[in-house]
Amino acid sequence: MDNKITIGIADMKLAKGNGMLVTYALGSCIGICLYDPLIKLGALVHVMLPLNMETGRKNPMKYADTGIRETLKKMESMGAVRSRITAKIAGGAKMFETSSESMGNIGQRNIESVHLNLKREGIRLLKEDVGGKVARTLLFDVASGLGCVRSYGRPELII
Amino acid sequence: MEIKNYDELNSLQLDTLREVGSIGTGNAATALSTMLGREVRITMPEVRIMEYNEAIEWIGGPEEITAGVLVKLRGQFNGIMLSVQQLDFVNLVLDHILERKIMEYSELMELENSLLIETGNILISTFIGALSDLAGLDIRLTVPAFTVDMQGAILAVPMAEYGGQSNYIMTIGGNFICNEKEVPCRLLLSPDVRSLNVLLRKLGVSDGQ
Secondary structure, eight states: OOSEEEOOTTEEEEEESSOEEEEEEESSSEEEEEEETTTTEEEEEEEOBSOOOOSSOOOGGGBHHHHHHHHHHHHHHTTOOGGGOEEEEEEOOOOOOOSOSTTOOHHHHHHHHHHHHHHHTTOEEEEEEEOSSOOEEEEEETTTTEEEEEETTEEEEEO | OOOSSGGGOOHHHHHHHHHHHHHHHHHHHHHHHHHHTSOEEEOOOEEEEEEHHHHHHHHTOSSOEEEEEEEEEEESSOEEEEEEEOHHHHHHHHHHHHSOOOSSGGGOOHHHHHHHHHHHHHHHHHHHHHHHHHHTOOEEEOOOEEEEEEHHHHHHHHHHHSTTTOSEEEEEEOEEEETTEEEEOOEEEEEOHHHHHHHHHHTTOTTOO
């Protein structure tokens, strides 16, 4: 695969024109692809938690709210136009079926927060593959705007 | 002085945690040895404090499929303990008890899964039992949960649970040696920061003196 760009946890990277943005093994985390099709500018952010409550906010990309906001800001500074930007997301699984309720379902809370924050920022959500119990690797092809989700024991899915 | 993040631990505290790891892993090895009917020894245990992405590289890459047994710790000590069972370890257990080996995780059936869950549960319970005796802490364990999936996502469970507090994950543990072969034990204890402070205080090293 050419021009593969890997995004770690709590990380974000952009590519323009072409390139394959990849983030591996999303469990309860969510990978959010933001894309301006006209100028072919794509970003992939790997968020881990729904809300940024850190003092100082040193890690904006770790959280759905600040991660989406900062990524959009960055894209706009590179020429993207808000009304053209669309989103595709994957992740938000529950890896372990646990008996104790106190842990909550971080995956589900992440999905809800991503939905809410995309809506708040006026971004259309085109496609998603979220929830369930499987880990996902998300690939996003910046040239075509297509996403691909790879999971264990499940056929590849194009989003 | 209370620590706020794992990376603030001083060398005495790290040594103490390594000792906890040694005793915990040693007890787990004894339990495994009884179960398998074979001698199981351990290597020098390590305490590692790693940033998320570093931890995933350390365990062998995000997409590698593994079996994971997860138990949550409650009571005077809160945390998550994981037994990450890579193929070498799975085959060590399956071979000795069921006299079979697998090439891929997809070959695991109900019986094999139950055996792996129970093995993980025994390792974790003996580790925590030793920790509990040593520090005089009352620790309760939840019923073990099990999955077979990408290890990056399995490791991300304790990270997400304590992600609001820290950018680091702490792991304690060594490797098992059985039949002259070294098998990674990958018992990962991730305490929340408050519980880590409780543990250090109980062991008399909270002020780093």
